[in-house]
Amino acid sequence: MNNLKEKLIGNGFFLIALSTLSVLALITVFILIEGVPVIAKVGLFNFIFGMKWAPSQGAFGIFPMIVGSVSVTVGAALLGVPTAICCSIFLTEFAPPAVSKIVRPAIQLLAGIPSVVYGFWGLTFIVPAIRNFLGGPGLSVLAGSIILAIMILPTIVSISEVSILALPRQYKEGSLALGATHWQTIRSVLLPAAKSGIMTSVILGMGRAIGETMAVIMVLGNAVALPKSILDPARTLTTNIGIEMGYASGEHQQALFATGIVLLVIIMLLNSAAQLIVQRGRD
Amino acid sequence: MRISPKKSQIIAKTLIWAVAVIVILLLIFIMAYILVKGLPTLSWQFLSEVPRDMGRSGGILSTIVSTLLVTVVAVVVATPLGVGTAFYLTEYTREGRVTRIIRFCAGALAAIPSIVYGLFGFIFFVIYLKLGWSVISGGLTLGVMILPTIIRTSEDAIRAVHPMYRDVSYSLGGTKWQTIVGAVAPSALPGIITGVILGIGRCVAETAAVILTAGSALRMPTSLFSPARTMAVHFYILAREGISMERAYGTAALLIVFILIINVAANILLNKFVAKGR
Structure with missing residues (x-):
């Protein structure tokens, strides 16, 4: 009797654990069903490399948005990654315990601030600053990159911090015992040893940047054109969906789901790369 | 000219301290920027009246209620699934293909953009499912979205429970279920609650996923099937359409206050948990 009950409970937990699998399958299937017909009609090549997005004329080319997404993400990484790595070195090596006890939750608080608030702050502070000091409309790739760089900090900091902390003590002690300075130890022993964790964190951070919608929707200007400089406005894959989903219908709406497919594929590739690095680091 | 190791150490240390200080100042600046402009708008009237004239006047009560309802639905759906999955991964199975698949799925869900x-x-x-733009559609969507957060934090919390707890329970003749309910769950509880609180924070902050599923109707929701506009969505619409900057700042300030409370609560719980576990 007791045995049966235990078995039933065990099976119950197994079914619950399958929820992640089934939800992921549902998401993939429903977005594919909605989006694939448009891609099939336009042709995958024309959809991805098409320069013209004019839903009313049935023209669905998302290349400018892919370029937009990639440029804000790369911009965010250029600004955010060095900053984040400095912060994780600070937390693990330089900060006195009392200081890191305050700084760590403060950096994590950055992850809690709603993305619309970042967008609004960017719109009312960063955008005018860029317009006044650097010229252009202000609504730009640069503004988006700055906002995203701040938003991806917590992701990169927390994962790289964990990977630095996970290193065996002997690495650091050995290096210091050989007469290396603290900074030499960090640069030539700790950072290289934690490389796989840091790379994972950077990839996951870039995934967050490419998937962010509400923060960039307010600061990018959203023009469907190839940005020629970092001071030009741009539109990303996510903002394309966010802006037009409100009124799109029929084929136009399906094209937005197709945009979602491309986004999903990029995220899955990044995520698999991150998991691969983690696994390799473990072996 | 070569810089001596000692000098480069000083330069690097200064630089890293400077970056950390700048990041903290940036955080303080963003929060202060919103709070200074928004807190003066917050009044009892602002919190207790429904919006009038598209949000130009009146308060934001209906959006607060909508946020709460959507969040409750999300938490009620995601908590059992998330905590159950965490117990399955830690207590009911060994590391193998099944756990790898489930972990991969949870990781993928965490990476999917809102x-x-x-x-x-x-x-x-x-x-x-013909649920329409409604509290229930929005809540279910958010529930799926916060599932990976709850799984990860619960799993960490359960793993952190000292093996001795389990050994004692088994040696007293406890079954697996009795061990989970009586020995593991109570000591993992603060960690699990932290995960749920973080999930609540994500629900309150979310805009993109709710605007497409709960809609943006300003009326007070009367049931789980009424459309709803959460605070974050309200703030977005006020700011984007330039309806009322003053009210936009007010709503944003309230959001920030909520997020602050949620984060502080999560941290206090986590610190208690860590102190108790080690």
Whole structure:
């Protein structure tokens, strides 16, 4: 009797654990069903490399948005990654315990601030600053990159911090015992040893940047054109969906789901790369 | 000229301290920027009246209620699934293909952008299940979205429970279920609650996924099937359409206050948990 009950409970937990699998399958299937017909009609090549997005004329080319997404993400990484790595070195090596006890939750608080608030702050502070000091409309790739760089900090900091902390003590002690300075130890022993964790964190951070919608929707200007400089406005894959989903219908709406497919594929590739690095680091 | 190791150490240390200080100042600046402009708008009237004239006057009560309802639905759905999955991964199975698949799925769910959750929620809950733009569609979508957060934090919390707890329970003749309920769950509880609180924070902050699934109707929701506009969505619409900057700042300030409370609560719980576990 007791045995049966235990078995039933065990099976119950197994079914619950399958929820992640089934939800992921549902998401993939429903977005594919909605989006694939448009891609099939336009042709995958024309959809991805098409320069013209004019839903009313049935023209669905998302290349400018892919370029937009990639440029804000790369911009965010250029600004955010060095900053984040400095912060994780600070937390693990330089900060006195009392200081890191305050700084760590403060950096994590950055992850809690709603993305619309970042967008609004960017719109009312960063955008005018860029317009006044650097010229252009202000609504730009640069503004988006700055906002995203701040938003991806917590992701990169927390994962790289964990990977630095996970290193065996002997690495650091050995290096210091050989007469290396603290900074030499960090640069030539700790950072290289934690490389796989840091790379994972950077990839996951870039995934967050490419998937962010509400923060960039307010600061990018959203023009469907190839940005020629970092001071030009741009539109990303996510903002394309966010802006037009409100009124799109029929084929136009399906094209937005197709945009979602491309986004999903990029995220899955990044995520698999991150998991691969983690696994390799473990072996 | 070569810089001596000692000098480079000083330069690097200064630089890293400077970066850390700048990041903290940036955080303080963003929060202060919103709070200074928004807190003066917050009044009892602002919190207790429904919006009038598209949000130009009146308060934001209906959006607060909508936020609460959507969040409650999300937490009620995601907590059992998330905590159950965490117990399965830690107590009921060994590391193997099954756990790898489940972990991969949880990782993938965590990586999916919120706008894609919005698309999914729209096509699945709103259209396919015919739930319409409603509290329930929005809540279910957010529930799926916070599932990986709850799984990860619960799993960490359960793993951190000292093996001795389990050994004692088994040696007293406890079954697996009795061990989980009586020995593991109580000591993992603060960690699990932290995960749920973080999930609540994500629900309150989310915009893209709710605007596509709960809609943006300003009326007070009367049931789980009424459309709803959460605070974050209200703030977005006020700011984007330039309806009322003053009210936009006010709503944003309230959001920031909520997020602050949620984060402080999560941290206090986590610190207690860590102190107790080690």
